[in-house]
Amino acid sequence: MNPNLLNSSVTGNVQLLNALLQVDELILDRIPVSCFNETPLHIAALSGHLDFVKILVRKKPSLAMSLDSLRRTALHLASAEGHVEIVRELLNVMSPIGxxxxxxxxxTPLHMAAMNEQLEVIKVLxxxxxxxxxxxxxxxxxxxxxxxxxxxxxxxxxxxxLWNxxxxxxxxxxxxxxLLHLAVIQKQIQTVKYLLEKSSIRETxxxxxxxGFTVMDVLDHRPQDLGALQIRSVLMEANFRRGSVYGRST
Structure with a gap:
């Protein structure tokens, strides 16, 4: 990649980008197509340079579908970092496949947003x-x-x-x-209580x-610390029981 273009991407220098485009209108078209390189859009989206991103997607919308060496689009990176307005810009130029x-x-970008708890990005997506x-x-x-x-x-x-x-x-x-099995395995008492607010989850x-393990069974396989005791109390209150794998139904 052109060193000046790389530098402008890292810093979000719109003036330098415009100057480069004025000198060479095809500079974005000469970005090496390589699975080992991030594009200027990847770099700007990761760094949160909104104005820079706007220029790039206006000049070359196809950059939004480019993949880096980990097969991530710029939308993946913006979603992970919580750059909501950049996410909006990218969605406007990408196809639903993107x-x-x-x-x-x-x-997907949604997974990246969820894993980093970027709630506003999740809402937009x-x-x-x-x-x-x-x-x-x-x-x-x-x-x-x-x-x-x-x-x-x-x-x-x-x-x-998104689900009933x-x-x-x-x-x-x-x-x-x-979901309840996994919350119990992870000993997430807050999540367990939230899920048990759903009548259908309590009933099943x-x-x-x-x-072949019920949620009580998987809890028995976890270290019996304070978190396990708290969850056991909540499950017993909800009338959950061990499975027949233990030869008992208590």
């Missing part, structure tokens, strides 16, 4: 494409399972609105874990995962 583009780990949150990752997990795995409670609450209560009760990951609380 909104759902997956990086090398199968994560699901307003643009409401069903984007319901799409499964390549490993079969939902974005809600990702939120719980990363302990992103507020993101999980926001995204859970009955659906929330039966969403499972690749190991057959419901003794569903088993891929290993």
């Amino acid at each position: 909104w759902c583009s997956r990086d090398q780990d199968g994560r 699901i307003e643009t494409k409401p069903d984007i949150g319901r799409e499964l990752q390549e490993n079969g997990d939902t974005v809600l399972h990702t939120c719980i795995s990363c302990n992103r409670f507020e993101a999980m609450k926001l995204l859970s609105k 209560e009955e659906e929330l009760a039966t969403l499972t990951d690749r190991n057959g874990n419901t 609380g003794n569903i088993v995962n891929g290993h």
